[in-house]
Amino acid sequence: MQKKIDKRIGILTAGGDCPGINAAIRGVAKTAILEYGMTVIGISNGYTGLINKEYFEIKESNISNILTLGGTILGTSREKPFKKDILQNEINKPKLIKEHYEQAKFDCLVCIGGNGTMLTASLLSEAGLNIIGIPKTIDNDVWGTDVTFGFDSAVNIATESIDRLHTTANSHKRIMIIEVMGHHAGWIALYSGVAGGGDIILLPEIPYDEKIICGCLENRATAKKAYSIVVVAEGIEKPKKIKAGDYIARVISDNLDYETRVTVLGYLQRGGTPSPTDRILATRYGTHAVDLIAEDRYSEMVCVINNDITSIKLSEVQDKTRLVPVNFPLIRKARRIGTCFGDVIP
Numbered sequence: 001m002q003k004k005i006d007k008r009i010g011i012l013t014a015g016g017d018c019p020g021i022n023a024a025i026r027g028v029a030k031t032a033i034l035e036y037g038m039t040v041i042g043i044s045n046g047y048t049g050l051i052n053k054e055y056f057e058i059k060e061s062n063i064s065n066i067l068t069l070g071g072t073i074l075g076t077s078r079e080k081p082f083k084k085d086i087l088q089n090e091i092n093k094p095k096l097i098k099e100h101y102e103q104a105k106f107d108c109l110v111c112i113g114g115n116g117t118m119l120t121a122s123l124l125s126e127a128g129l130n131i132i133g134i135p136k137t138i139d140n141d142v143w144g145t146d147v148t149f150g151f152d153s154a155v156n157i158a159t160e161s162i163d164r165l166h167t168t169a170n171s172h173k174r175i176m177i178i179e180v181m182g183h184h185a186g187w188i189a190l191y192s193g194v195a196g197g198g199d200i201i202l203l204p205e206i207p208y209d210e211k212i213i214c215g216c217l218e219n220r221a222t223a224k225k226a227y228s229i230v231v232v233a234e235g236i237e238k239p240k241k242i243k244a245g246d247y248i249a250r251v252i253s254d255n256l257d258y259e260t261r262v263t264v265l266g267y268l269q270r271g272g273t274p275s276p277t278d279r280i281l282a283t284r285y286g287t288h289a290v291d292l293i294a295e296d297r298y299s300e301m302v303c304v305i306n307n308d309i310t311s312i313k314l315s316e317v318q319d320k321t322r323l324v325p326v327n328f329p330l331i332r333k334a335r336r337i338g339t340c341f342g343d344v345i346p
């Protein structure tokens, strides 16, 4: 142990689970306990655990064998304590959280999560709590960092799935549509689409024209291409009450006489073992978060800029979403190899 720093860290995981969260918990807890002799308290089920006072001390023994484990050992929830609705009006959740934070004698909270979690973290820090954010999500859409852990694992799963669709597409001469997650951002669709050789990739950030999609499929058929793979981000523009993949299948069947099938990857891309890249990123984030705490630096989110671990003010991150820029280099490269994004090439 370098120097003992007598601090009590609360740690929670909120929002959708993703691969790598446990690696980040381990990174925080091991650094805090082994290097600084700090106490680490796990808070169950996201911000709900702070409201209900569900805590337990994380000892080194709790975090053995969790590096490769998917999900989160702390549990998670989508509780948004600052959101007002009729039922919540009775209880002032932010006030309760502040009281419980003080009663538990926390010196700071480490909040691991995506955009919603970072917004709450930022508001709690404005309310006077010491907060450090660690960004995670398969969607890769947290503002202020080049990458979140969970994304690489999700891209690996989505890519492997697209690889598997190629064989059925080819055998049956079909159009295979695969819908991937990403919320309002197209990062997973773009990366898995390019890695999996998608012929058409539809992103929420690039408005598509149905005629261009159908034209691209016709051109491929004319060029004697036996099949086509269409990768669709769940967040594309579409009518309500129909899923993105189903909507694109309807567009195709309304206009063309090609056999089409839809696969919705869903939660498969969010579960299971983190990739080595995500384990490493989560570990780097976790150790850096504790270094900030050791220096009494709060109200910050750890981030990666040009592969360097650093941090950014939570107030700069809050309420923003990192979408795919329409001129993103990978989009430009994909266009050059003939990938259709459903638009007229700019």
Ligand code: F6P
Residues within 6 Å of the ligand: 016, 114, 137, 138, 139, 181, 182, 183, 234, 270
């Ligand atoms: O943010 C991760 C994510 O998996 C998104 O890609 C997706 O839109 C959403 O969560 C699904 O949320 P839920 O777990 O609430 O169904």
